[in-house]
Amino acid sequence: MKIEFYLNSHLVVVDVDPMQSLLHTLRGTMSHTATKEGCGEGECGACSVLFNGRLVNACMMPISQVQGGDVMTLEGLRQTEKGQCVINALLEAKGVQCGFCTPGMVLALYALLEADPNPTELAIRTAISGNLCRCTGYGMIVEAAKIAAEKGEGLW
Template identity: 50%
Template sequence: MKSQNDKITFILNGEKVSYAGNPMDRLVDVLRENFEFTGVKEGCGEGECGACSVLLDGKNVPSCIIPVATVQNKEIYTVEGLREVKMFQILVNSFADAGAVQCGFCTPGMMISAYALLQSNNNPTDDEIREAISGNFCRCTGMNMIIEAIKLAVNRLGETE
């Protein structure tokens, strides 16, 4: 039987939560199944496609290869936790307006990566955008529409400053 001390405690979308299951459980499963944040998608399950990206202390990481024990005392954001954030709303609208969402499977992970980029660099070059989403795979759009969407978001963010 687990004691209180066995719990993994972390901040999830702004709220303190704890998980009493196996510390080696994958973060993607804990987020989807225990906390019902199904905006986190699982594609490859091997850290290659970016569908499962979440922010871990502000950095985008693939949650399918991270044991939940790793996030003890850290801060995780999924797309659900960013919905009220202005920069994220601009990204969502820009993806829609640029036609960057087709099946939508890759979109939450793409937006997490784009958001992480814009948090640290509000005027990225095309190469910096490509680099930021290089760990995210889209089987529908090619990538150009996604790059255009992020550039549109950059322009719109500039207009709001």
């Protein structure tokens, strides 16, 4: 089935099984490998992308559901000033260790800051609660969100 959608602001058309996951379409069919496959069950957040501005688990979304929609991955987000703000804040706070969770964390923090440019620590922790990180203990990621909010003042 032909599925047409915007990927990182570019119109794309893929011809795939409509029940194939968005994750497998991104990684396998389209070679957009920043989106990671972790659990395959929507529990770890490694596959997080923005769909129509909302954070979703790409492993749980059939590609047919993105028809006509807008998908943003780390590849697209890192080309934006806001995306760079989040990435630089994670680096500054040393919120990146092995890097496996990083794409999902960047998308989660971006979505949070879009909704709330000055989040509380509780709001930050709630926003990243769907993303599993085995390395940082989350403190540095929370700090990165605070840095991004401060340095990105006026962006959000």
